[in-house]
Amino acid sequence: GENVEQHPSTLSVQEGDSAVIKCTYSDSASNYFPWYKQELGKRPQLIIDIRSNVGEKKDQRIAVTLNKTAKHFSLHITETQPEDSAVYFCAASMRTNFGNEKLTFGTGTRLTIIP
Amino acid sequence: DTEVTQTPKHLVMGMTNKKSLKCEQHMGHRAMYWYKQKAKKPPELMFVYSYEKLSINESVPSRFSPECPNSSLLNLHLHALQPEDSALYLCASSQVLAGGYDEQYFGPGTRLTVT
Numbered sequence: 511g512e513n514v515e516q517h518p519s520t521l522s523v524q525e526g527d528s529a530v531i532k533c534t535y536s537d538s539a540s541n542y543f544p545w546y547k548q549e550l551g552k553r554p555q556l557i558i559d560i561r562s563n564v565g566e567k568k569d570q571r572i573a574v575t576l577n578k579t580a581k582h583f584s585l586h587i588t589e590t591q592p593e594d595s596a597v598y599f600c601a602a603s604m605r606t607n608f609g610n611e612k613l614t615f616g617t618g619t620r621l622t623i624i625p
Numbered sequence: 626d627t628e629v630t631q632t633p634k635h636l637v638m639g640m641t642n643k644k645s646l647k648c649e650q651h652m653g654h655r656a657m658y659w660y661k662q663k664a665k666k667p668p669e670l671m672f673v674y675s676y677e678k679l680s681i682n683e684s685v686p687s688r689f690s691p692e693c694p695n696s697s698l699l700n701l702h703l704h705a706l707q708p709e710d711s712a713l714y715l716c717a718s719s720q721v722l723a724g725g726y727d728e729q730y731f732g733p734g735t736r737l738t739v740t
Contacts, residue, residue, distance in 0.1 A: 542726045553715065553731040554668065561726050599667050608673070608680035609721045610656035613729060615667035 512537040514602050516616030523590055524624050531619045533600035534582040540602035542611065543576060543583050548618075549596045557598075558585070587621075595623045629732035631716050637738045640706060646735045648699040648716030657699040658717040658729065659691060668715055674699060675721065706739045713737075 513536040523529045535543075541562035546554035560567045560574045560583065567574050571590075576583040587594055600616040629650045638644050648657065656675045660668035673681035674693040682691075688710075690702040699716055713734045719727040 544728065546731075553733045555731070556728055559726070559728065603726075606673075606675075606680065608675040608678075610658075610673055610675040610680060611719060611727045611729065612673070612681065613668075613670065615669075618665070618667050 512540055512602055512604065512612075512614040514600060514614050514616040516600050516619060518619060519617065520620045520622070522622045522624055525590055525592060527590055529585075529587045529590055529594070529621055529623075531585045531598055531600065531621070532582060533584070533602075533616045534580075535602040535614075536581065537602070537604065538578075538581065540604045540614075542603040543574070544601050544603065544613070545574060545585050546599045546601065546615075547596045548599065554599060590623045592623050592625055595621060597621070629716055629718055629730050631714075631732035631735050633735060634733070635736045635738075637740060638703065638706065639740055640708075642706075643702070643704045645703065646701040646714055646716075646737075648701075648718075648732055649697055650718040650730070650732075651697055652718065652730070653696075653720070654718035654730070655696060655721045656719045656727070657693065658719075659699070659701055660715040660717065660731075662713040662715055662734070664712075672701075703737075706737075708739050711737055711739045 544559035548554045573586045603611045659671040662668045672691040692700040715734045716732040717729040719729045
């Protein structure tokens with residue numbers, strides 16, 4: 511099955527600086543890579559995603575890059591703000607024979623923004 | 626309505642009890658999912674229903690029994706649970722798009738404590 515590794519497990523950055531989280535996946539059949547943000551006691555919420563036919567995607571302060579050959583993808587947050595503090599999960603998704611998506615999550619990164 | 630709802634928010638049950646968790650969505654999604662999330666860990670897939678049929682069971686013990694009465698509802702019946710089953714149980718739903726890349730929308734979860 512799919513295996514997703516995520517690094518680092520914890521990350522502290524000064525407010526205004528950039529944060530980078532990296533993930534690798536094992537199964538070349540994975541074709542969709544969402545990133546979820548989960549605040550304490552809350553549900554995971556999608557913040558950005560990228561499809562396997564795209565190398566980079568940006569949404570305001572958040573960007574994701576994908577290298578299919580190397581099987582790794584990264585999340586970049588610029589101009590970090592205190593409200594960016596949360597746990598971030600990467601995930602790799604593949605379509606099953608039943609037509610639904612099977613998500614495999616990375617182990618998570620606890621991001622702390624220091625004011 | 627772009628929300629997945631779950632009831633109850635919190636549940637405390639003894640090891641001999643029978644209880645049920647409920648999940649509902651009115652987004653017309655045809656795939657619904659149960660995940661288990663332990664503290665400081667990523668969500669782990671338990672079951673997937675696609676068009677009201679069970680398509681994936683990730684080798685979950687039989688003390689967890691899923692049910693999908695219709696396309697909007699998903700239940701998880703619990704019986705004879707163990708203390709190690711205490712966790713946050715998340716429900717999610719997604720469309721089943723022909724091209725794939727289906728975003729999963731998560732509910733707020735049920736915090737389950739088994740005593």
